[in-house]
Structures are given as C-alpha cells and as structure tokens.
Amino acid sequence: MxxxxxxxxxxxxxxxxxxxxxxxxxxxxxxxxxxxxxxxxxxxxxxxxxxxxxxxxxxxxxxxxxxxxxxxxxxxxxxxxxxxxxxxxxxxxxxxxxxxxxxxxxxxxxxxxxxxxxxxxxxxxxxxxxxxxxxxxxxxxxxxxxxxxxxxxxxxxxxxxxxxxxxxxxxxxxxxxxxxxxxxxxxxxxxxxxxxxxxxxxxxxxxxxxxxxxxxxxxxxxxxxxxxxxxxxxxxxxxxxxxxxxxxxxxxxxxxxxxxxxxxxxxxxxxxxxxxxxxxxxxxxxxGPGLTFALRETLYGLDLVASEMVSGYGERSLAKAMETLMLSAPGHWRSHYHGDATSLHLQRHYSYSDRIRYYWSNPAASVAVARLREALSGIAIPETLMRQFLPTLPAELGAAGNPEAILLAAIDSVLADYDAACRQA
Structure with missing residues (x-):
C-alpha cells in the first residue's frame, strides 16, 4: 500500500x-x-x-x-x-x-x-x-x-x-x-x-x-x-x-x-x-461546502445557458425546482438563515454556508439536474454564453457539449488550489 x-x-x-x-x-x-x-x-x-x-x-x-x-x-x-x-x-x-x-x-x-x-x-x-x-x-x-x-x-x-x-x-x-x-x-x-x-x-x-x-x-x-x-x-x-x-x-x-x-x-x-x-x-x-458551492454555481450557470438556448427548457428550471424543494422541506436551512423574505431567498441559493447541498440527493433535485444535463448534452455552448454565465471556466469547455465535464472542471478548480498549497516540500 x-x-x-x-x-x-x-x-x-x-x-x-x-x-x-x-x-x-x-x-x-x-x-x-x-x-x-x-x-x-x-x-x-x-x-x-x-x-x-x-x-x-x-x-x-x-x-x-x-x-x-x-x-x-x-x-x-x-x-x-x-x-x-x-x-x-x-x-x-x-x-x-x-x-x-x-x-x-x-x-x-x-x-x-x-x-x-x-x-x-x-x-x-x-x-x-x-x-x-x-x-x-x-x-x-x-x-x-x-x-x-x-x-x-x-x-x-x-x-x-x-x-x-x-x-x-x-x-x-x-x-x-x-x-x-x-x-x-x-x-x-x-x-x-x-x-x-x-x-x-x-x-x-x-x-x-x-x-x-x-x-x-x-x-x-x-x-x-x-x-x-x-x-x-x-x-x-x-x-x-x-x-x-x-x-x-x-x-x-x-x-x-x-x-x-x-x-x-x-x-x-x-x-x-x-x-x-x-x-x-x-x-x-x-x-466541503466550498466544493459544493462551486458545483451549485456551475449548475445555476448551466441552468441559465439552457434557458437561453434550449427550446422548451423553461426559464431557470433548475433554480425554480430547488426553491420549491427547499420551501417544502425547510429543515436544513430554516434555523440557520435569517432576515426578510428577500434575504432568505438569497441565502437559500447563494449562501457560503451552502445549505442547499443537503438537497441535491433529494429525488426532486436529482430529476431537475438530470433534466438540465440532458437538455445540454451534445449541445455546444457558444463562447459568448460561457463568458456570460460561467466566466471563471475556460470558454472552450462549452464546445464539447458535455455538461458533466463542465461541472467536474468547476469542482477541480477549487481542488487545484488545495493541491498547490499542499505541495510545499
């Protein structure tokens, strides 16, 4: 070993x-x-x-x-x-x-x-x-x-x-x-x-x-x-x-x-x-949360791309599905987020605490993510849309029509900082 x-x-x-x-x-x-x-x-x-x-x-x-x-x-x-x-x-x-x-x-x-x-x-x-x-x-x-x-x-x-x-x-x-x-x-x-x-x-x-x-x-x-x-x-x-x-x-x-x-x-x-x-x-x-935060950022960026590009996908379908899910089962966020309705909405989706991570394994979330990935599978994302909605990732990633590769690249970009920090000898 x-x-x-x-x-x-x-x-x-x-x-x-x-x-x-x-x-x-x-x-x-x-x-x-x-x-x-x-x-x-x-x-x-x-x-x-x-x-x-x-x-x-x-x-x-x-x-x-x-x-x-x-x-x-x-x-x-x-x-x-x-x-x-x-x-x-x-x-x-x-x-x-x-x-x-x-x-x-x-x-x-x-x-x-x-x-x-x-x-x-x-x-x-x-x-x-x-x-x-x-x-x-x-x-x-x-x-x-x-x-x-x-x-x-x-x-x-x-x-x-x-x-x-x-x-x-x-x-x-x-x-x-x-x-x-x-x-x-x-x-x-x-x-x-x-x-x-x-x-x-x-x-x-x-x-x-x-x-x-x-x-x-x-x-x-x-x-x-x-x-x-x-x-x-x-x-x-x-x-x-x-x-x-x-x-x-x-x-x-x-x-x-x-x-x-x-x-x-x-x-x-x-x-x-x-x-x-x-x-x-x-x-x-x-x-932990920093990795799933990067994942959520990218899923939501792809959600916006699909909203612009894919006929019949709808407007921000994934984000809306996650909002419905979190409101119907608030146990993972209700005691952690505070403020008025707008503040709570922003925290549910965008908080650094990333308590949305508790919901990705829910069947409703899995269905919504699968629908997004299927909608963009095989579709080349123009460089301009990558720059608009996923600006921290290489624009050429969108050309392959592989949303999974884009998601993995986003997570890996966080891991790369840790890998670099750990190699000090």
Missing amino acids: TTNPLQGLATARRNGKPYGITSVCSAHALVIQAAIRRAVADRDAVLLIEATCNQVNQFGGYTGMTPDLFVAFVQGIAAREGLPASRIIFGGDHLGPNPWRAEPAAQAMSKAEAMVTAYVWAGFSKIHLDASMGCAGEPAALDDETIATRAARLAKAAEKAARSRGGAMPLYIIGTEVPVPGGADHAISDLKPTEARAARRTIDIHRDTFAREGLEEAFSRVIAVVVQPGVEFGSENVVAYRPEASAPLTALLDHETALVYEAHSTDYQSRWALTALVANGFPILKV
Missing part, C-alpha cells in the same frame, strides 16, 4: 519540508469523482475522503448511508475511474454524540460508541474524536475534563473494533473548533484564533486522561489537534487567514513535535492563505 501521508506530517514540518493533505468532506458523487480524477492523474497521490457524524452513521445520517455503504459508494466511483482502493484514506469527522445531543448523555454516548465502532469496521482509519458538545440537561460547551474522558471512551471503542477487524490501528484527531462545523450562520467581523494555552490544555488533558484509561499506545497515534486558526465563513462573508494571528499556535508545535493541527472551515480561502496554513503547522485542510 502507498505510504500513509498523515503519518509523516509532523516529521516533515520538523525537518523544514512541510506538505499538506486535502481532506475532502462531501458525499456528493460529482465532488468525489472530481477528487478521484485528480488523484488518478498523480500516480503518487493518496486521497483523503471524510464523512461527518451527521452525514453518515449507523442509522444512515442525512445521506441515508451507513459507514460501510459510504465506503462502498466511494470505492465504486474509484473503481470506475481507475483509482486503487489502497490509495484512499477514509476519515470520520466529529465522531461523537453530536447527532443525538438532544438525548441524555448516557444514551447519546452509547450511540456514539456504536457509530465509532461502525466507522472502524467499515475501514475508516482516521478518527476525529469529538465529544465537546453537551447533551440533554448539560451546558452547550463542556469542560475539558469531561470532553477528554468521553473522547477516551470513544477511543476505547475504536481500538476494540480495530483489533477485532485486523489491519492498521486508527490514527486519531482530538479537539474541536468554534463555531460549529459547516460555518457560522451570521456575518463574522472578528474571529480570534484558539489561544496557545487552550490548545496546550487540550493536549495535556487528553494525554493524561488517555494514560489513566490505559490508552497510552492509542494516544501515540494522535496525529493532530483541531483548533481555530482564524479562518471561517459565515452565510455572506469569509474571514481570511492572517498568519501573524495564529503565530502562538504555530510556536506550540515546536514543543509538541509529534503533532500538527487540522484546519476546519478552510473553504473559500485563497491559494496563498491555504499555502500559509500548511507552512504554519495546519497541513490537514478540510473542505
């Missing part, structure tokens, strides 16, 4: 030759396909694909996929694209009681243990232990000791599952970030990185707790800590990375030489910012 790049991140940083790895956190088939194609093009590349506790769990999550079904889903695309399964690392993100935090802690943690077990049995080898959220009757944010104790409990479940399954033991990520995964639901004007002393406390308490629970060997496989480096996106704005603000966090790694940081919510950062993150000790770059 290809060497696991996750295991060399801290050493590479110590040696002054840092590199990074993109963590693709999405369950959309086209996003997975684009990431796989990029890996296929580089014979030495290892692809990291992650699923969150809400996306995928033993009850199906919002994707309807259990961990083993998610692995089969990704590996099926990989087989069609010619990427060996040995070159894919599967990661589980925010694995803990979050999906069941409305339940009592004992019940939620039992389900979290079962979820971690299912992830490991399915072949997930990168496990983010996150028990930071309070359950029913508890504070929203728990104290460090409780978080570490619950993380150790989840690690025990993962270790037991891994020993039973055989093969390599899991690598672990500890810590969490604020705000919650998926981006903030408001405009962000001031964002402070995690204080170095808080990161130090997280590491020390987890180390001590794991030792107390007989998990010293498991802690030796903790490779990274999730902190807030000062990057985030809200519904309508993005906070850009400022290296000087996270300098104390970077300095801490000179003492914790076996660790690096995992950077969440790096979506929409510039190539320069991503490159700086990797150089400064944040080499695991998670991205």
Whole structure:
C-alpha cells in the first residue's frame, strides 16, 4: 500500500519540508469523482475522503448511508475511474454524540460508541474524536475534563473494533473548533484564533486522561489537534487567514513535535492563505461546502445557458425546482438563515454556508439536474454564453457539449488550489 501521508506530517514540518493533505468532506458523487480524477492523474497521490457524524452513521445520517455503504459508494466511483482502493484514506469527522445531543448523555454516548465502532469496521482509519458538545440537561460547551474522558471512551471503542477487524490501528484527531462545523450562520467581523494555552490544555488533558484509561499506545497515534486558526465563513462573508494571528499556535508545535493541527472551515480561502496554513503547522485542510458551492454555481450557470438556448427548457428550471424543494422541506436551512423574505431567498441559493447541498440527493433535485444535463448534452455552448454565465471556466469547455465535464472542471478548480498549497516540500 502507498505510504500513509498523515503519518509523516509532523516529521516533515520538523525537518523544514512541510506538505499538506486535502481532506475532502462531501458525499456528493460529482465532488468525489472530481477528487478521484485528480488523484488518478498523480500516480503518487493518496486521497483523503471524510464523512461527518451527521452525514453518515449507523442509522444512515442525512445521506441515508451507513459507514460501510459510504465506503462502498466511494470505492465504486474509484473503481470506475481507475483509482486503487489502497490509495484512499477514509476519515470520520466529529465522531461523537453530536447527532443525538438532544438525548441524555448516557444514551447519546452509547450511540456514539456504536457509530465509532461502525466507522472502524467499515475501514475508516482516521478518527476525529469529538465529544465537546453537551447533551440533554448539560451546558452547550463542556469542560475539558469531561470532553477528554468521553473522547477516551470513544477511543476505547475504536481500538476494540480495530483489533477485532485486523489491519492498521486508527490514527486519531482530538479537539474541536468554534463555531460549529459547516460555518457560522451570521456575518463574522472578528474571529480570534484558539489561544496557545487552550490548545496546550487540550493536549495535556487528553494525554493524561488517555494514560489513566490505559490508552497510552492509542494516544501515540494522535496525529493532530483541531483548533481555530482564524479562518471561517459565515452565510455572506469569509474571514481570511492572517498568519501573524495564529503565530502562538504555530510556536506550540515546536514543543509538541509529534503533532500538527487540522484546519476546519478552510473553504473559500485563497491559494496563498491555504499555502500559509500548511507552512504554519495546519497541513490537514478540510473542505466541503466550498466544493459544493462551486458545483451549485456551475449548475445555476448551466441552468441559465439552457434557458437561453434550449427550446422548451423553461426559464431557470433548475433554480425554480430547488426553491420549491427547499420551501417544502425547510429543515436544513430554516434555523440557520435569517432576515426578510428577500434575504432568505438569497441565502437559500447563494449562501457560503451552502445549505442547499443537503438537497441535491433529494429525488426532486436529482430529476431537475438530470433534466438540465440532458437538455445540454451534445449541445455546444457558444463562447459568448460561457463568458456570460460561467466566466471563471475556460470558454472552450462549452464546445464539447458535455455538461458533466463542465461541472467536474468547476469542482477541480477549487481542488487545484488545495493541491498547490499542499505541495510545499
């Protein structure tokens, strides 16, 4: 098997030759396909694909996929694209009681243990232990000791599952970030990185707790800590990375030489910012909404092209179908978007939070997307329309009459920034 790049991140940083790895956190088939194609093009590349506790769990999550079904889903695309399964690392993100935090802690943690077990049995080898959220009757944010104790409990479940399954033991990520995964639901004007002393406390308490629970060997496989480096996106704005603000966090790694940081919510950062993150000790770059945002942008651009070119297609047929769908099932956006009717409409479709991504797997959305792709299949899009509605993509892409290629190119343009940032050695 290809060497696991996750295991060399801290050493590479110590040696002054840092590199990074993109963590693709999405369950959309086209996003997975684009990431796989990029890996296929580089014979030495290892692809990291992650699923969150809400996306995928033993009850199906919002994707309807259990961990083993998610692995089969990704590996099926990989087989069609010619990427060996040995070159894919599967990661589980925010694995803990979050999906069941409305339940009592004992019940939620039992389900979290079962979820971690299912992830490991399915072949997930990168496990983010996150028990930071309070359950029913508890504070929203728990104290460090409780978080570490619950993380150790989840690690025990993962270790037991891994020993039973055989093969390599899991690598672990500890810590969490604020705000919650998926981006903030408001405009962000001031964002402070995690204080170095808080990161130090997280590491020390987890180390001590794991030792107390007989998990010293498991802690030796903790490779990274999730902190807030000062990057985030809200519904309508993005906070850009400022290296000087996270300098104390970077300095801490000179003492914790076996660790690096995992950077969440790096979506929409510039190539320069991503490159700086990797150089400064944040080499695991998670991205999800930024990829599906690019997909939605391009789908809507093609929707406008079809409206102009294809007789009988209608005016913005896809956008109208998605509006109807989101209004009929508002659960994924209603508590996250705020304002008057116009503001809510704009956020539903164009927000950086990209909560429209939860709807693409809905049968009504699938039908609307299939209709769009069929309408444009085999039709050459004039350069002038590409410039009008898809100006960030090469105009010559439209000539082939292949809407799928256009969609994949849009996603790949985002992945290209991450790929460039990660190749620093």
